[in-house]
Amino acid sequence: MPPAATDEFPIAVGKPEPRPKRRTKQEQRDESIARILNAAQELFITKGFNATRTEEIGARAGLTKGAVYFYFGEKTAVLLALLERVQTKVLEPLAQRLERRHGTPFDRVREFLLQQARLARDDPGMLLLPIMVSIEFAGVDDEPGKRVRWGYRRTAELLAAVIEQGQSDGVFRRDLKPTQQASLILALNDGAMLEWWRSEPRSTGRDLVDSLYTVLMSGIRSSPEA
Known part of the structure; x- marks a missing residue:
């Protein structure tokens, strides 16, 4: 006979806990790729790229060396995929902010710097990787x-175009x-970013961003006398 309910051992009433949903092969694949890229x-x-071995990537990702080869074929392909991710999540949004027509040139440069600061706070690897x-x-x-x-050349060209417009409007210095x-x-x-990376402890990030x-x-704004 089943045990009777007591104050000390109450019998639970209700439906049993549902089993976790089994992940699809595509979900497993996406997770493995994300782990490899992050590692x-x-x-x-x-x-550094040259000093990193493929088996180290697999081990850091909790996978095998063969898994890295299976998804990417070679180490260079992993780096290219990371740079593609930087382009999608960093360069393209920054380019859109610089190319937009509304807002003053000062506001567009300001938003560019603030977006860089947000990236440095939320996902510094996205900024450190292209530097390295x-x-x-x-x-x-x-x-x-x-x-x-x-990527650097394109960003510099977009920044220069905004600054040139700001110079014509008298917002930025012309010398x-x-x-x-x-x-x-x-x-x-x-x-x-490099100073934040090598500083110990890394608690000066906000101060560096504010100072920058x-x-x-x-420094780039036109003075009243000018």
Whole structure:
């Protein structure tokens, strides 16, 4: 006979807990790819692309070396997939902000810097990866280096176009060429990210972002006397 209910051991009433839904093959595939990409991004940033072995990527992702080869074929394909993700989630949204027609040139540059700050806070790897790749692949005529250089060049061109418009409107200083100011913005932004990365402890990120924003926006803005 089943045990009777008591105050100490009440008998549960109700439907049994449903079994967890079994994941589809596509969901398993997507999860494995995401784990590989996240593991590779961390390793490429901390160790460098050339120093990272494929089996390390698999181990960090909780998978096998064969799984990495199965989904990507080679290590370079993993890096290219990461750079594609950076382009989709970082470069394209930033380009849209710079290319939009509403808002003053000052507002568009300001929003560009604020978006970079949000990325540095929420997903710093997205900004650190292209910086590290640009250093490691400098002067190398390989596809990863070409993609990163293209991304920097496009961003610099868009920034320069906004600054040039701001100079015509009297918003930005005119004693420096737009291309020079755009290059300076990118250089200082990358430098702030690298300083945050190597600082111990990494609690100075917000201070660096605030300082970068203050220096840049006051430095490129036209003075009342001008």
